[in-house]
Amino acid sequence: MTNSDLVAIAAEFGNPVYVYDSEKIAAQYQRLTAAFSNVGDLRINYAAKALSNVSILKLLRQLGSGLDTVSIQEVQLGLAAGFKPQSIIYTPNGVSLKEIESVAQMGVQINIDNLSLLEQFGTRHPKTPVCIRINPHVMAGGNSNISVGHIDSKFGISIHQIPHLLRIVENTAMNINGIHMHTGSDILDIDVFLHAAEILFDTAKHFKALEFLDFGSGFKVPYHENDIETNIEELGEKLSKRFVAFCKEYGNELQLIFEPGKFLVSQAGHFVTQVNVVKQTTSTVFAQVDSGFNHLIRPMLYGSHHHIENLSNPKGKERFYSVVGYICETDTFGSNRKIAEITEGDLLVFRNSGAYCFSMASNYNSRYRPAEVLWHEGKAHLIRKRETFEDILHNQVEIAFSEVSEP
Numbered sequence: 001m002t003n004s005d006l007v008a009i010a011a012e013f014g015n016p017v018y019v020y021d022s023e024k025i026a027a028q029y030q031r032l033t034a035a036f037s038n039v040g041d042l043r044i045n046y047a048a049k050a051l052s053n054v055s056i057l058k059l060l061r062q063l064g065s066g067l068d069t070v071s072i073q074e075v076q077l078g079l080a081a082g083f084k085p086q087s088i089i090y091t092p093n094g095v096s097l098k099e100i101e102s103v104a105q106m107g108v109q110i111n112i113d114n115l116s117l118l119e120q121f122g123t124r125h126p127k128t129p130v131c132i133r134i135n136p137h138v139m140a141g142g143n144s145n146i147s148v149g150h151i152d153s154k155f156g157i158s159i160h161q162i163p164h165l166l167r168i169v170e171n172t173a174m175n176i177n178g179i180h181m182h183t184g185s186d187i188l189d190i191d192v193f194l195h196a197a198e199i200l201f202d203t204a205k206h207f208k209a210l211e212f213l214d215f216g217s218g219f220k221v222p223y224h225e226n227d228i229e230t231n232i233e234e235l236g237e238k239l240s241k242r243f244v245a246f247c248k249e250y251g252n253e254l255q256l257i258f259e260p261g262k263f264l265v266s267q268a269g270h271f272v273t274q275v276n277v278v279k280q281t282t283s284t285v286f287a288q289v290d291s292g293f294n295h296l297i298r299p300m301l302y303g304s305h306h307h308i309e310n311l312s313n314p315k316g317k318e319r320f321y322s323v324v325g326y327i328c329e330t331d332t333f334g335s336n337r338k339i340a341e342i343t344e345g346d347l348l349v350f351r352n353s354g355a356y357c358f359s360m361a362s363n364y365n366s367r368y369r370p371a372e373v374l375w376h377e378g379k380a381h382l383i384r385k386r387e388t389f390e391d392i393l394h395n396q397v398e399i400a401f402s403e404v405s406e407p
């Protein structure tokens with residue numbers, strides 16, 4: 001998919017518009033499976049929350065992926081996309097026992113991350129296989145908002161609570177078939193990941209009937225030129241070797257699971273917006289696009305970097321801009337960015353817009369959420385219509401106040 005394809009898509013479907021390249025998603029999927037080709041039983045469960053459009057889920061299913069879900073609605077989306085219940089794992093945090101029971105009843109693998117619900121679920125359904133999510137207390141990422149394995153994290157059962165956990169499992173005679181960890185986004189250091197893996201192996205030894213070990217995700221993808229990224233090939237080589245050795249020691253061949261979101265879809269996404277206003281102030285030149293953090297919140301929420309290019313004037317002289325949005329709130333996409341000279345009406349593209357972009361979009365300022373387009377086998381397919389005013393009013397209930405005549 002080229003930049004001129006993006007321009008043509010914006011002309012056909014309007015802007016702002018999210019565009020996803022199926023070829024890139026497939027390439028990332030294959031890169032990951034190739035890196036772990038020495039593992040006999042490997043499973044990739046795509047993390048639906050990164051980009052949950054049902055056509056994207058179908059594409060991942062076609063590639064051979066399973067699904068990682070965090071809510072009963074994501075499970076339902078997965079089923080709607082044709083995933084079998086047994087190809088779905090449900091890894092919620094802080095949900096009700098009732099929701100977990102409903103998902104278990106659908107035949108989906110459940111993953112429990114706290115002792116309270118583990119005990120309640122185990123008491124009521126001792127026969128249902130359950131995976132447990134542990135917190136190995138390692139810092140795998142840089143930003144504390146997106147690192148979920150450290151000591152203050154709300155995720156997982158602390159490894160310091162293993163004795164209590166074992167007592168619950170023994171008392172309820174429940175069936176633990178998997179151990180899971182997800183140390184959060186952005187694995188920068190493979191040795192840190194391998195260290196966490198050792199903790200998972202140590203935990204696994206306590207359970208006799210395991211079927212799989214789930215190492216979660218957190219693979220880092222590059223957001224700009226020369227950005228660091230997880231060396232998947234190196235991780236594959238080192239972890240595969242260790243995993244195979246562990247299975248020997250354990251006495252059974254286990255399945256190795258990963259559940260990447262960002263790694264599979266981030267780079268496949270391109271968000272195309274149009275410049276409404278170029279505004280020169282005393283300190284900077286603002287380019288204001290027809291979008292805001294209502295459509296792409298990552299820069300404001302996490303300080304994430306999305307590379308920005310001018311699609312309409314790619315060869316123009318580069319100048320410095322602050323690219324901001326149109327909502328009534330500070331919504332900076334990028335400060336002091338070198339971009340080919342911008343004129344009002346130009347199309348700007350934000351790269352790495354596949355993961356946690358549309359799926360975090362809102363109607364703030366009563367704006368419509370953008371359309372989504374999948375570029376597949378050389379053709380653009382609309383996979384979500386742009387919203388309309390009916391969508392804004394949908395579900396709102398008007399009260400019939402008695403009319404007061406205006407003064």
Ligand SMILES: *Cc1c(COP(=O)(O)O)cnc(C)c1O
Pocket residue numbers: 047049050068070091182184185186216217218219259260261262263355
């Ligand atoms: C969000 C999430 C993932 C995916 O994380 P990425 O950084 O997008 O790869 C995997 N597993 C669980 C349990 C998650 O909550």
